[in-house]
Amino acid sequence: MKQVPVAELLSDDAEHLGLKLIYGKKLVDDRYITHYRIQKPGLALAGYCDHIHSGRVQILGNTEISYLWKLPSAERTASLDAFCRKDACCFVVTKNLHTPQELSDACKLYNIPLMKTDKISSDTITEISVYLEDRLAPDTVCHGVFMDVFGIGVLITGRSGIGKSECAVELIKRGHRLVADDAVRFKRIQDYLEGSSSDVLRYHMEVRGLGIINIKDMFGVAAIRLRKKLELVIEFSDWDPNASYDRLGLDNLQHEILKQRVPKIHLPISAGRNMAVIVEIAARNHLLKIMGYDSAKEFSERLFGAIQEGKDRKLVSKSVDVRMGRKGVE
Numbered sequence: 001m002k003q004v005p006v007a008e009l010l011s012d013d014a015e016h017l018g019l020k021l022i023y024g025k026k027l028v029d030d031r032y033i034t035h036y037r038i039q040k041p042g043l044a045l046a047g048y049c050d051h052i053h054s055g056r057v058q059i060l061g062n063t064e065i066s067y068l069w070k071l072p073s074a075e076r077t078a079s080l081d082a083f084c085r086k087d088a089c090c091f092v093v094t095k096n097l098h099t100p101q102e103l104s105d106a107c108k109l110y111n112i113p114l115m116k117t118d119k120i121s122s123d124t125i126t127e128i129s130v131y132l133e134d135r136l137a138p139d140t141v142c143h144g145v146f147m148d149v150f151g152i153g154v155l156i157t158g159r160s161g162i163g164k165s166e167c168a169v170e171l172i173k174r175g176h177r178l179v180a181d182d183a184v185r186f187k188r189i190q191d192y193l194e195g196s197s198s199d200v201l202r203y204h205m206e207v208r209g210l211g212i213i214n215i216k217d218m219f220g221v222a223a224i225r226l227r228k229k230l231e232l233v234i235e236f237s238d239w240d241p242n243a244s245y246d247r248l249g250l251d252n253l254q255h256e257i258l259k260q261r262v263p264k265i266h267l268p269i270s271a272g273r274n275m276a277v278i279v280e281i282a283a284r285n286h287l288l289k290i291m292g293y294d295s296a297k298e299f300s301e302r303l304f305g306a307i308q309e310g311k312d313r314k315l316v317s318k319s320v321d322v323r324m325g326r327k328g329v330e
Helices: 006-010 012-017 062-070 073-084 101-110 121-136 164-173 215-219 275-290 295-329
Strands: 020-023 058-060 091-093 114-116 139-149 152-157 177-189 192-197 204-207 211-214 227-229 232-238 253-257 260-269
Touching: 006 012, 006 121, 012 121, 020 101, 058 062, 058 121, 062 073, 073 101, 101 114, 121 177, 139 164, 139 275, 152 164, 152 275, 164 177, 164 204, 164 215, 164 275, 177 204, 192 260, 211 215, 232 275, 260 275
Parallel strands: 058 091, 091 114, 152 232, 232 260
Antiparallel strands: 020 114, 139 152, 139 177, 177 192, 192 227, 204 211, 253 260
């Protein structure tokens, strides 16, 4: 299970969160967040602590702090003691609210970092959740070239040396954008996959015979993008005359990454095939499917209808012939 030190909420990358450390400078590196969801522990302060998750950020907003101030000092201490025994990873107080001394005492007693922000609770929850979702998302690295083609995130895979990078260069010349080459890092964010490049390889591509080229410097910033949602996988393979390939486009192949299934197309490579153009057509066709139009399915239905209509005509003709024959006999 992935985890993020509380200290990362105070790092330069999380500066937009606007958090300030009140207590726990020596604790933030040893306390870990394990889930992007946030908790507002209103019921826990009232005594119901059964569902407090130690790996979640605990937000203390106007409701929680107001409730604590209304309690007598002894009850405040008892309430916070029962809550802090659940080993919360950290507290964040919103709107820079003035907090009771008992909260600071409980944080010191149970070694829990305490932070504040001047933002309201709803904004704080949204921003921290988005940040942690990105940091805690399951990830993996796949071999291939990841492109943005007509707004569709296309991962081109295949054996080493089959021509993935050459195809990608042609696509870039046609105005499409490179996300990552060779080692594509994918994160599963909720119900979709987001691909990006590593810091070392970003903007770069290997073309056999030329070596490493910088796409950003060569084609400009419009030729690259930092991340993209994966929507289509295209696998290049060597042409096999004895193999059976999809002729109608009705094979609904799937490619699984991090337990997420993505539509997949199998494209054989042969002399004379312009793979960049075919990849463009595949992306356009996928756009049509997203909009609800499947040309292969429509053609199949029309063909089946024509065959069925031909059968019906033959049946009618046969029926007429039989009747005519019977009439002649009579």
